[in-house]
Amino acid sequence: MFAGWRGRMTVHKNIPASLNIDAIRAEFPILQREINGRPLVYLDSAASAQKPEFVIESVAGVYRASYANVHRGLHTLANETTEAFEAAREDVRRFLNAKSANEIVFTRGSTEAINLVAHTFCQMLAPGDEIIISRMEHHSNIVPWILLSEKNGFALKWADVTEAGELDYEQLAGLVNDRTRLIAITHMSNVLGTVNDIARIRAIPGVAEIPLLLDGSQSAVHLAVDVQALDCDFFVFTGHKLYGPSGAGALYARGDWLDRLPPYMGGGEMIADVFEDRVTFADVPHKFEAGTPAIADVIGLGAAIRWVERHDRVAVMEHERALMDRAMTGLAEIDGLTVIGTAQDKGAIISFHMEGAHPHDVAQILDKYGVAVRAGHHCAQPLMRRLGLSATARASFALYNTFEEADAFVDALKKARKFLI
Incomplete structure (x- = not known):
């Protein structure tokens, strides 16, 4: 099993100056939703990202006009x-x-x-x-x-x-x-x-x-x-x-x-x-x-x-990796949780396994707190066998995510562990 985290552990407090995350989030209608009475924290962008109004209207405009x-x-x-x-x-x-x-x-x-x-x-x-x-x-x-x-x-x-x-x-x-x-x-x-x-x-x-x-x-x-x-x-x-x-x-x-x-x-x-x-x-x-x-x-x-292309790509990468670092710092406090994949300079994807809990159960409990993560083999079964696992849970960060959402993810995991273990 790939354990430990060798990447940066810096807790970033500042969003790159060229990004206005609040304004970016306002462009995504679905991010205004609540799930189970809680604000949606969408951490499944590696599977499929949400769409800004600019894209939605571009598609609708083709059919309209x-x-x-x-x-x-x-x-x-x-x-x-x-x-x-x-x-x-x-x-x-x-x-x-x-x-x-x-x-x-x-x-x-x-x-x-x-x-x-x-x-x-x-x-x-x-x-x-x-x-x-x-x-x-x-x-x-x-x-x-x-x-x-x-x-x-x-x-x-x-x-x-x-x-x-x-x-x-x-x-x-x-x-x-x-x-x-x-x-x-x-x-x-x-x-x-x-x-x-x-x-x-x-x-x-x-x-x-x-x-x-x-x-x-x-x-x-x-x-x-x-x-x-x-x-x-x-x-x-x-x-x-x-x-x-x-x-x-x-x-x-x-x-x-x-x-x-x-x-x-x-x-x-x-x-x-x-x-x-x-x-x-x-x-x-x-x-x-x-x-x-x-x-x-x-x-x-x-x-x-x-x-x-409207957004500075370097600033976006810094923001996404800062989100991942923030989450990784919190995950290090959870006993029995192992992060899968610790390559240097990895992208903003965290696959993890909680001892004594099936990833599907973890994902379902997180959903109760409005946090959307993926659970399963992620269409990578040969890799899962290499890991000695049948599945993992996975949180993936995108441009529109915030530090508050990274914290909400960690908090929900702590609650899930108390419930499952």
Whole structure:
């Protein structure tokens, strides 16, 4: 079990001057709710973040005033909607610092984006080829590779996790060989909060020439992501964790990868011409966007990115980590509580286990006090087995959380322990 806390223990008393948390919270209608007669303390943003009014209205505005299918119409509504849809693609490009908007494919989220890469990339593999993933992956970056390895005959290799919840870089280096065709790894763990050192991975002998896929579902929210600086070939993220709508996410594919990979799905939009005996495909990125997309949700994703970009990213990171430090200081006072994952400079995610209490029971009691946390295996069962656990409870902090909420979380846990133990 990963015990102890090696990160900062400073109790931060001041919010970064560039952030007005009260004003930010006022933009989120749901944060005004009460749960069981108590103010909502929402600490489940790693699963799905709440939405500001700016995003809600951007989606509603599409349906109210300017909805039509994209790309194929010549009338005013179609042109307006297409322009807004493609503007969202530019929002994603800018947000990730991709070189071209043609490197951005819209998907339903990270899961579909990873599946797109897996199903197309694996068509180029031969039996005996190898792909490396890690034990801290979300199921979205595990299951597609297992299914395809059974079908295509390539070998799946697992990079391990240290006792602190960090990637075992030395063990990973030992897995790399001349049969390694891809490394697919999370940028930031949804369970541990660990931020993997991508430059250190790239520095492993031989890795510089190996394609690299990063699952950025958490890191896109909490870090300033630059795909060019990361030197990754593929990067995926999802909108619903980024204060945006569910059902919209994106895949970044560097350079000519989208030209090299075969289509993922067939249908309208992704074709240039269809004949009785052959098909020619549309230019990238549309080659990978078959069918009618989630138009309003993609436009909402663009709005979410613009909303996030209003705020100083460094100040946001400092605020979130200060919240985590505040909570960690309080958790250290609770007997029998173990924090899972203690990597240095981890993101604002706290997974924990209370001795003698099931995480589901802990979460249900916290809910009685208005505190929303996640409980379960967090779609990371191989990691849970590595931890020797079946489940954990998890509190995850976001831009809109406050120090008072961190304290309320700790207080509710103390009450839960008295009730359960």
